[in-house]
Amino acid sequence: MAKDRNSRQAVGTIETDGFPPVLAAADAMLKAGNVTLVYYGLAERAEFIIAVRGVVSAVEQAVAAGVIAGEATKRGAVVSHYIIPNPPENVESVLPIHYTAASREFWV
Template identity: 60%
Template sequence: MPQAVGVIETLGFPAVLAAADAMVKAAEVAIVYYDIAESGRLIVAVRGHVAEVKRAMESGIAAGEATFGGQVITHYIVPNPPENVEAVLPIHFTTKSEPFRIF
């Protein structure tokens, strides 16, 4: 079953924390990547089935925007990334995220 990728970029840590929390609570997804993008911008990426990622993204965007001072800068869903994209970008399951993988 193909695994979609959903990415949210926020301004500030509280917004990305709220978005990540809302995403994993709203749907069966696993966080596969989190990092600082640049100058106060943070990014979180989740993987799961397409419908689950869509539901998680809706919740994450709403939670990020609802955070005091929070701002969702951008977001995107890739329904079925090809293997060459997974090999280059940090969206694959790692040893840390593998226990949370949804099959």
């Protein structure tokens, strides 16, 4: 994968307490913005986390929609969310926020 593809794009994350809000957030994020889901997993304290990549404006739009959808679920809650525009290479080298072969089919 080309490094310049990642370096020009933002990463946005949402962390939730419970599976229903992370599922609702992921669905809303991918429908609201022209973004690619690049990570899904467990964070500390058994909370779920998802990360998307795309241009800054699309990531901002996706995260906003994801937070609203996650907070609207009846069980669980959105714990935190964050957007990093143009993360540096050293951040990408240690965190699972890069495009992978599995996400290649869905690149936007």
